[in-house]
Amino acid sequence: MEAGTASSGSGIHLPGMEIAKASKNRYEVMIGPAHPGSGHMRIFVEVDGDIMVKVDPDIGFVHRTMEKLAEGREWIQNIPLFERIAILDACNITLPYVRAVEKLLGIEAPERARYLRTLLCEINRVASHLYGMGIFGVFLGHSTLYMWAFGDREVFIDLAERLTGARLTHTYPVFGGVRRDIPDDFPEDARKATRYMRKRLNEYAKIFLNNPNIRSRLENVGVLTKNQAAELGLVGPNIRASGIRYDVRLNEPYEAYGDVDFEIPVFEEGDSLARAWARVEEVRQSLNIIDQVVTWLEKHPRENFMHEKFWKTAPKLYKDVYEGKISYSPKYRIKLMPIFASLKVPPGKSFARVEAGRGEIVYYVESNGDIFPYRVRVVSPSFRNVIAFKYVMPGHRLMDLPAIYGSFDYFPPAFDR
Amino acid sequence: MNPCYYACYIVYKVIVYDIIFYPPVYQFLIIPGLITAIIIAIFIIWFERKAAAYVQMRYGPWEIAPKIGGATQLLADLTRYAMQEIITPQTVDTLQYLLAPIVMVVLALLPLEAVPLTSVKPYFPIPSGYSLLVAVAFTTLSPLFITMMGWASNNKFSITGSVRESFMITSYELISVLGLLTAAAMTRSYDLVKIVNLQMSGKWLGLINPIALFVVFIAVLMSTSGFPFEIPESESELVAGPFTEYSGLLYGLNMGGAYIRRWVFSILITLVFLGGWAPYRPTPGVITGYLIPSLIVSLKAVVIMGIMSFLRSVYGRYRLDQALGIAWEILIPLALLAFGIGLAEAYFGII
C-alpha cells in the first residue's frame, strides 16, 4: 500500500519506468506491491472518476533470476530450481524442462512413468485451480470460498505428498522417468479424493458461481473476444473461456494424455464468470483423468518407471526395495542415480510445451554439450497472461479490478521467475 | 435511626436513582449505551469470526480461552489496539484526523439519548412526542465524520473510500428514513413509546409490514458497511478505505464505531418493527420498569446484529454502482410501496 509515499502527489517517476504524468482530472492509484488486492506486483492505475483509463502492470518484485542461475547449475539441479517458479504447480512447471532435456538426450520415459507423471500433473492442476479460485473469492470479499478452496486443496496436496514425499516441491519427474512409484494403497485414496471433490464442486457453484451477488460482479466484466484473446496470446482457461479450443494436452498430446479420455471445456462468453467456470469444469475433467490413470496403474503390473539407461545404474538396495526383495523401511533413503550428477547433454536446441494449471508453459533449452545448460528460456503462463491487464482493464470501474485480476488467476512469482 | 445508615441510604439513592438510572446517563453509558455497546461489539465480532469459521470448516479464535471457545479474543485485540502506537503521519490534517473518530463514536451513540426503553414515564431520557424523528435525525450525523476521516487522512485510498461512503450515505439515508417513518404513518405517531405500546398485542409492525422491515434492514447493512455492501472499506482495492491511515486506539474506535452504529440501528429496528420490550409490560420501579425492558430490547437487537454478521460468510461484495442501483432502483420504490401499504393498513384499521 505504501500509504506514506502514496500521498506524496501525482505520478512517481522511476528512472527507466517513466509513465505519463496524470492529467488534471485524472487520479493515479498504485495498487501494490504491498496491497491486499495485488499480491506480489504493482499496478499503476489511472482513474478518471471511477473509470480506469490506463493500467500499467509493474512487475518483477519476485524476480529471482532463475534463467541466469540455471546456466551455472547442473542439468538435474535445475529441476528443483524451476519448481520455485510456481511451487503450487510444481510438476507441471518442471515437466516441459524435463521433456526438453529428454528430447536432447534422445530418450523417452517408459509407459508407467508417463502415467505417473500424468497423475501428478492432474493432482497439481486441481490444487492450482483451487488455489486460484480461493484467491478469486477473497478478491470479491467472499472469504468462505477462500477457506473452502484452501481446505479442499489440502486433500490433493496430501495425495501429492503420499506420492512424492513433499507437500509442494515434489521434484517428481526427472530425466527418463519419475523418482518413485505409487504406494500400494494410493488408488483407493485417490478415488476417495475425487469422489469428495466432485461433490464439493457442486457446493462451490451453489455458494459462489451461482450466487446472484457474485454473478452480478462477474457477468460482462472483462470481456475478451476470441480474436482479442488470440492477439494478446493469453493461455490456459482464459482463452478457453473466450472460445478458443486450444489445450496442449489436446493439440500436442504428451505423456499419457493421448491415451486417456477427457474433454476440454470451452466457453463462448469470455467474461470473468466464464473464466471462473472454465476452471471449475477443468477440475471436473482432471478428476476424471485421475480416476482413469489410477485404474490403469492398478491394472498394469509394476514395471520400470525409469528409463533403462538410468535404471541400470541404480544402487542395488534401491532396486531390491523396489522389486520387493527387501521390505521398505524408513531408514533407506531413496536417492537418485549417481549418473545424474555428471550428466552431459548432447548439443542442440529443443523446445517443449506443457499445459500447466494456469496455462501453457514453454521452455527453450540450448545445450553445448556441457554439464550445464547453455541457455534456458522459460515462459510461464502468468508471463503471457499479464499483458491482459493492460488491455482488458481500461474502461472498467475501479471496483472491477479485483474481479478481472482474480479471474485471470495471475500468479506473480510465475511471471517473475 | 442510625445516622450512618441514613447517610448510606442517601448515597445509595443518589447513586442508583440520580446517577446510574438517571435516564441520560443510563442510556448513554450503560444500557444500551457505551458499556453495553462495547460488550456487544466484543461479543458480536467474536461471534462473526466464529460463525464464519464454522461455515468455513475451522475453529476460529480458540487457544486464548479453549474452555469458552476463545470468547476473550476480542478483549485481547482491543487491549492490543489500545496500547499500540498511534501514528500521525506528517501529511494529515492533524486536528481533524484525531478528532474525527472520537466525534464519530460519540455521535454514533447520540440516538440512544432519544429512544425510550420503557413505557414508564420517569425513565424517558428526553421526554418527547417526536422521539422517533429525533433518533432518526441523530443517526444521520456520524457518517459525515467518516467522510471527514478520509479527507483528513490525505491518502488516495482514504479519499476514494470516503467518496464512496458519501455516495452510500446519500443512497441509504432516504431508504432508512422512509422505512422507519412508515411506522409513524401506520401508528399516526412519532412517539416510540406509543409505537411500541401499539405492538403489545402481538401485532408487530415487522410482521404486518415485512417490506418495510426488509428495506430498513438492507439500509442498515449499507450504512454500516456490512456484507454484501462493504464498499467503502473494500479491502481488495482500497486497503481499508477511510481508515487506512489510522492505527492503535483510533482505529479501534473506528472499528467499534461501525458496530455501535449497527447496534443503534438494531435497537431502532427492535423498537419500531419488533415490538420493543413486548411482550413484557413495564411496571413502576427501577428494576421492573427500566432494567428488564432495556435488557429485552437489547436481546432482540443482538439477534438482529447476529443475522447481519452472518451474512459475511455467505456474500461477497457488490460493486459501488450496483449497490447504488439497488438502492435507487429497487429499495426506494420498495420503501415507497411499504409506506403505501402502511398507510392502507392504517386506513383499514389493521393496526
Place this chain on the structure above:
Amino acid sequence: MISLQDMIKEALGNNIIKIEDNKGYIDVVVPLEKLKESAIKVKQLGFDHVKSVTAVDYIQKKQFMVTYHISSYLNEELSRHVLGLSTFIDRDNPHIPSLATIWTSAEFQEREVYEFFGIIFDGHPDLRLLLLTPVVAALKPLRKDFVVKEDSINIEVDYAAYNATKWW
C-alpha cells in the same frame, strides 16, 4: 497436404538463410533486415501469437540470436506446430526491429529481452524496464560476460553486521 516446412519455404522465398527441424520446433533463420517482412508474411499464414521471445548470447561469435517462437490459436492445424523465427544480430550494436506492432503478445517479452540483454527493439511502442531495477538492469544480467558466483563458500555474508541487528 503440404508439410509446414514447404509452406514456410513457399511463403518466405529466398528470405530464408537456413530452415531446420529442431527438437520440438521448426527453426527458420532470416537475415536481420528481412525479419519484419518475414514476420508479416508468417502472420498472414495464420500464426497469430508469439509464445516466447528468446535471446541467446554467443559471446565467442560476438552475436546475439533472437528467436520468436510463434504458433497459432485460431488455426487448429497450425496450432500443433511451433515455428521459430530467428535472426542473428551484432553483439556490439544490438538493434533489432520490434515485432510488437505485428504481434501484440510480443510486447512484454521484448521488454524483458531488452532489460536482460540490452537489445534495443526499434519501433517498440513502450520500451521500458519490466522486471529489474535500473541498477541491476545496467548489469545486463543474462549476457554471458556477467557471471554469478557459484561457489557457496565464498558468498559474502557479513555476520558481524548480522549480530548487530539483534535487538531487545
Place this chain on the structure above:
Amino acid sequence: MGSDNKEKKEERLNLLYGDLDTVAKMAKESLIKGKIAKMVDWATSFSLWPVHLMTSCCGCEIGAAWGPRFDNERFGSLPWVSPRQTNLIIVEGTITKKMACTLRIVWEQMPYPKFAIAMGSCALDGGIFYNSYNIVRPWQVIPIDIYIPGCPPRPEAVARSIIELQKMLKNKSLASKWILESKREDKKYIIPKEDLCGWRGEKVDLTTRYD
C-alpha cells in the same frame, strides 16, 4: 532523605499543575508495578496480526497456514490488510532488490510494538537462490525475531513460529517494554534506506521517526 521527600512533593504538585512529563513517568511506573504490563503482553501475544505482504513463493504455505486445515486463527492471529493496524510481518521467502524498499516502508508504517518472522530458507540466507544477483537477505532490511527454515516451511512450522513468538513475548515482555521505553534499544538497519529505495528515483524521506 529530606531531598527525596521534597522531590516527591514537587512531583505531586506537578501532578496538580499538570506537568505531563511527570504524569507520564508516574503512569509508566505504575505500569511496571501493576498487572497492566502482563495484560499488555498477554493481549499482544494473542493478537499477532500479520500484514498482507506477499513477497515470494512461501505465500502458498501462508495461505494454507491460515486455511481451514491448519487454521492459525486459533492463536488469535488474523491476516489483515493495512500495515497501520497490524503488528507482525511474515517475510515469505525471497526479498528481491525491487521488493526490499517496500518491505522497509511497510515495516516503518507499522505501529510499535511490532515483530517480524522470516519464513523459508530464502529469508534465512538466500536458500536455493543464494548466489542470485537480485536478492537481499531480509535481515539486512528489517530486524527479524524468528526464523523458520524450510523450502517452503510446512504450515505447521508457521504455527510453531507463532507459538514461539507468543512465548518470547511473554517471557521477555516485549510489548510492555516498548510502552515503557517508548523506543527500541537498537534501531540500526544494515542497509540504509537510500540504498534500498534509491532506484525509485523519488525523494526518499530519510528522517524516519526513530532517528
